Amino acid sequence: MAERNSPIIEFENVSFKYRAQREPTLRDINLTINKGEKILIAGQSGSGKSTLAHCLNALIPCSYAGEMSGILRVDGNDPSKLGVFGMSKIVGTVLQDTDGQFIALTVAEDISFALENDCVPQDEMFATVKNVAERLELSDFLTNAPGELSGGQKQRVSLGGVLACDVKILLFDEPLANLDPATGKRTIALIDEIMKNDDLTVVIIEHRLEDVLYRDVDRVILMDGGRIVADKSPDELLCSDLLIRYGIREPLYIAALKAAGADLRSESHPQHIESMDLEPYKDRVRTWFHGMPAHNRGQASESALSVEGLEFSYNEKRKVIRDVSFDIKKGEMVSLVGKNGAGKSTLASLICGFLKPDKGVIRLSGQDISDLSVKERGEHIGYVMQSPNQMISKPMIMEEVGLGLAVRGVAQDEVERRAGEILKICGLYPFRNWPVSALSFGQKKRVSIASILIMNPDILILDEPTAGQDYMHYTEIMEFITDIRRRLPVTIIMITHDMHLMLEYTDRTLVLTDGQLLMDDTPARVLTDENICNRAYLKRTSLYDLSVRCGIDNAGEFAARFIDFEESRRGEAKDVQTDIL
Amino acid sequence: MSRLISYEVKDTPVHRLSGFTKLVFFILWCLVSGLTFDTRILIAMLILGLGIYVLAGIRWKQVSAVFAVIMFFMVLNLLGIFFFAPYQGCEIYGTRSEIVHLFGGYTLTREQLFYEFNVLIKYFTVIPAVFIFLVTTDPSELASSLNSVGVPYSISYSLEIALRYIPDIQDEFTRIKNAQEARGIEMSSKGRLMDRIRNTASIIFPLLFSTMERIDVVSNAMELRGFGKKPKRTWYSRKKLTSADMAVLTGIVIFFAVSMIITFHDGNRFYNPFIR
Numbered sequence: 001m002a003e004r005n006s007p008i009i010e011f012e013n014v015s016f017k018y019r020a021q022r023e024p025t026l027r028d029i030n031l032t033i034n035k036g037e038k039i040l041i042a043g044q045s046g047s048g049k050s051t052l053a054h055c056l057n058a059l060i061p062c063s064y065a066g067e068m069s070g071i072l073r074v075d076g077n078d079p080s081k082l083g084v085f086g087m088s089k090i091v092g093t094v095l096q097d098t099d100g101q102f103i104a105l106t107v108a109e110d111i112s113f114a115l116e117n118d119c120v121p122q123d124e125m126f127a128t129v130k131n132v133a134e135r136l137e138l139s140d141f142l143t144n145a146p147g148e149l150s151g152g153q154k155q156r157v158s159l160g161g162v163l164a165c166d167v168k169i170l171l172f173d174e175p176l177a178n179l180d181p182a183t184g185k186r187t188i189a190l191i192d193e194i195m196k197n198d199d200l201t202v203v204i205i206e207h208r209l210e211d212v213l214y215r216d217v218d219r220v221i222l223m224d225g226g227r228i229v230a231d232k233s234p235d236e237l238l239c240s241d242l243l244i245r246y247g248i249r250e251p252l253y254i255a256a257l258k259a260a261g262a263d264l265r266s267e268s269h270p271q272h273i274e275s276m277d278l279e280p281y282k283d284r285v286r287t288w289f290h291g292m293p294a295h296n297r298g299q300a301s302e303s304a305l306s307v308e309g310l311e312f313s314y315n316e317k318r319k320v321i322r323d324v325s326f327d328i329k330k331g332e333m334v335s336l337v338g339k340n341g342a343g344k345s346t347l348a349s350l351i352c353g354f355l356k357p358d359k360g361v362i363r364l365s366g367q368d369i370s371d372l373s374v375k376e377r378g379e380h381i382g383y384v385m386q387s388p389n390q391m392i393s394k395p396m397i398m399e400e401v402g403l404g405l406a407v408r409g410v411a412q413d414e415v416e417r418r419a420g421e422i423l424k425i426c427g428l429y430p431f432r433n434w435p436v437s438a439l440s441f442g443q444k445k446r447v448s449i450a451s452i453l454i455m456n457p458d459i460l461i462l463d464e465p466t467a468g469q470d471y472m473h474y475t476e477i478m479e480f481i482t483d484i485r486r487r488l489p490v491t492i493i494m495i496t497h498d499m500h501l502m503l504e505y506t507d508r509t510l511v512l513t514d515g516q517l518l519m520d521d522t523p524a525r526v527l528t529d530e531n532i533c534n535r536a537y538l539k540r541t542s543l544y545d546l547s548v549r550c551g552i553d554n555a556g557e558f559a560a561r562f563i564d565f566e567e568s569r570r571g572e573a574k575d576v577q578t579d580i581l
Numbered sequence: 582m583s584r585l586i587s588y589e590v591k592d593t594p595v596h597r598l599s600g601f602t603k604l605v606f607f608i609l610w611c612l613v614s615g616l617t618f619d620t621r622i623l624i625a626m627l628i629l630g631l632g633i634y635v636l637a638g639i640r641w642k643q644v645s646a647v648f649a650v651i652m653f654f655m656v657l658n659l660l661g662i663f664f665f666a667p668y669q670g671c672e673i674y675g676t677r678s679e680i681v682h683l684f685g686g687y688t689l690t691r692e693q694l695f696y697e698f699n700v701l702i703k704y705f706t707v708i709p710a711v712f713i714f715l716v717t718t719d720p721s722e723l724a725s726s727l728n729s730v731g732v733p734y735s736i737s738y739s740l741e742i743a744l745r746y747i748p749d750i751q752d753e754f755t756r757i758k759n760a761q762e763a764r765g766i767e768m769s770s771k772g773r774l775m776d777r778i779r780n781t782a783s784i785i786f787p788l789l790f791s792t793m794e795r796i797d798v799v800s801n802a803m804e805l806r807g808f809g810k811k812p813k814r815t816w817y818s819r820k821k822l823t824s825a826d827m828a829v830l831t832g833i834v835i836f837f838a839v840s841m842i843i844t845f846h847d848g849n850r851f852y853n854p855f856i857r
Binding site: 057059063083084085088093095097099100101102103104105106108109112113114115116117118119120121122125126129146147161162349352353354374375377378379381382383385387389390391392393394403404407408451452455 | 720721741742744745748749753756757759760761762763764765766767780782783784786787790791794795798799801802803804805806807808809810811813814815816817818819821
């Protein structure tokens with residue numbers, strides 16, 4: 001087998017500048033990756049981590065034009081000479097979008113796609129596909145279409161597609177972005193297993209550090225502004241303050257240990273909470289916990305949205321929503337969670353009136369709304385889709401934000417007045433006369449939320465507001481939503497996969513599994529309940545492990561107090577910012 | 582989401598044939614039907630076609646909607662021929678046996694009726710062939726069959742991609758439509774026609790942008806896996822030719838040759854019952 005510790009990827013003073021940009025995206029990269037290593041590349045959006053990955057599979061410079069300097073060798077070859085096709089036999093790339101990279105009509109054809117393009121005879125393909133499918137537990141799905149697969153299965157198909165080519169290096173571009181937490185965890189375990197069996201080198205690009213570190217990683221490369229700012233073992237990196245400095249979220253248990261004032265040492269192996277040596281820090285954590293004020297549960301107010309005995313099915317065979325009842329109070333921020341296909345989107349569609357329930361009542365401030373049309377409900381219940389590109393239809397910001405009022409026949413100057421007001425609240429007023437296309441993703445997201453808020457809805461439903469965003473943009477979007485909640489009398493429901501989001505920002509969590517409401521409680525309690533987490537494909541928070549291992553019985557309360565503490569710290573940071581401004 | 586004509590997995594002699602065989606059969610069959618006006622051949626094809634249709638076990642529901650549309654155009658076509666060329670039949674067959682005078686310059690003749698009868702059966706020879714081909718051919722096999730009759734694979738594969746992404750884009754369309762409707766952009770029949778046309782833009786643009794994003798991902802993914810680098814490619818889903826395939830292929834080629842000979846041996850595409 002391949003000799004270990006010999007370099008397989010070598011960057012020597014590599015710089016790259018996209019043709020359309022003035023500044024280089026990669027500067028002076030020096031990096032050696034050895035055979036059999038597992039490397040995590042982390043960094044914010046725009047740090048150059050994806051550009052670095054594109055150098056490995058030769059998309060740079062073959063598909064994205066630009067100037068490249070320095071020397072890059074991958075398995076002894078120069079990627080720019082071998083081209084994308086040549087490199088695809090050495091480096092197998094699994095992209096972030098599990099749906100988009102599923103090209104063929106069935107699983108078997110997608111696994112064999114690269115083989116077909118390489119003119120491999122049919123019998124050989126049958127054998128390879130059979131073998132790969134067995135290893136990835138896909139044998140029962142070979143004739144399935146992509147629409148019949150879950151996100152995790154689709155990702156295994158993509159992985160199968162590259163494994164079929166006998167590659168030496170596996171490159172994962174944000175593999176966790178579209179998966180629910182439990183599936184993400186299984187993906188990481190699967191990557192680990194395959195790499196050990198096949199003696200592969202693995203490079204993972206991801207900003208969800210805690211999830212990747214679920215299995216051992218040899219080194220973490222931290223990037224910022226096109227440079228490598230750290231190249232350390234995870235243990236060393238977690239003990240430093242580099243992650244925070246470069247905008248990467250620390251694992252929650254690490255953040256909690258640091259909050260408690262623990263001086264982390266790499267000897268205690270903080271990479272996994274399960275195996276970490278907590279002896280030196282236990283007392284500190286306990287003292288901190290008892291010193292923090294108890295978590296204050298908000299007082300119940302009037303009902304904003306209540307659902308009673310809701311049932312829905314697309315056909316007679318399977319009920320998608322089964323006897324769901326809950327009551328959301330005015331001003332609450334609620335998260336709606338559950339694995340892909342649990343019925344979250346269907347529930348939102350029922351509330352908005354896109355679908356009609358078979359049974360049950362939906363009440364808005366106590367009033368039954370079953371007779372209201374989609375448009376009429378839209379005046380009370382605003383629905384914001386995942387990507388702003390799915391919503392924005394006007395070229396100018398002012399027009400887009402005012403659209404909801406304009407189509408309802410409100411006079412032009414009134415529309416402009418209200419649009420101006422909302423744009424001020426949303427921090428977009430200075431851009432009011434800009435074209436939408438000039439905005440960043442985060443700003444577009446704000447525009448799409450503003451265009452809903454202008455109708456003064458009582459309820460705002462946000463579908464995956466932070467999907468695919470790094471920590472910095474995640475924080476930007478979530479702080480914006482929190483701010484909206486402070487300024488406007490609106491009740492917010494968020495559909496999300498993000499355990500951090502639900503823990504940090506929401507008061508209450510509705511957990512859906514197979515169309516049933518499994519739990520309706522505070523996020524801290526949901527995420528410290530192992531049974532619920534397993535059934536709903538959630539991932540138990542590492543704060544639970546930390547508190548239990550430190551001898552604190554009430555893990556839910558521990559998590560809640562830590563989140564309160566983080567929130568107050570964010571508040572302080574904001575006050576400081578405002579003072580400066 | 583239901584589509585008009587869709588492949589259904591079944592095990593009939595027709596389903597078991599390779600897509601290549603069915604495609605060649607379909608092309609030659611349509612050629613014969615298009616070229617000949619020999620009523621004997623057309624009637625033979627009509628009976629044979631209906632026989633295969635029954636053999637393929639196609640459910641009427643799968644094709645009824647499309648059938649209705651074709652019928653509409655057929656009636657339009659037949660009426661059109663009569664109104665624009667009421668004596669086409671007489672010209673072709675060289676005789677004129679009037680049945681009844683209708684109005685103005687329009688007289689119904691036996692020749693015209695016979696000619697239009699031929700056009701009618703032509704429709705009915707092609708319709709079952711189209712249905713059989715579409716309903717019994719695995720879409721995955723379609724691209725490989727097209728490729729094996731000489732269509733470049735980059736073109737035949739784009740058909741497969743279209744089939745792959747149409748359901749996705751339909752879903753996306755519904756999602757966007759719902760969200761825009763909630764914002765008050767009326768799409769239902771309640772709104773005025775002009776408004777609805779204008780409002781369509783509010784769905785089309787977001788749909789276009791999100792589709793563009795998708796195209797970018799797909800084309801990168803295809804390139805990363807070597808699509809288009811070699812002049813040829815192999816196909817996982819191609820069925821090997823069996824003896825049944827060979828028999829059908831031989832049969833259709835002989836049928837094609839024979840009908841061409843019968844049709845053209847007297848230098849005229851038309852079978853003429855009016856000559857005594």
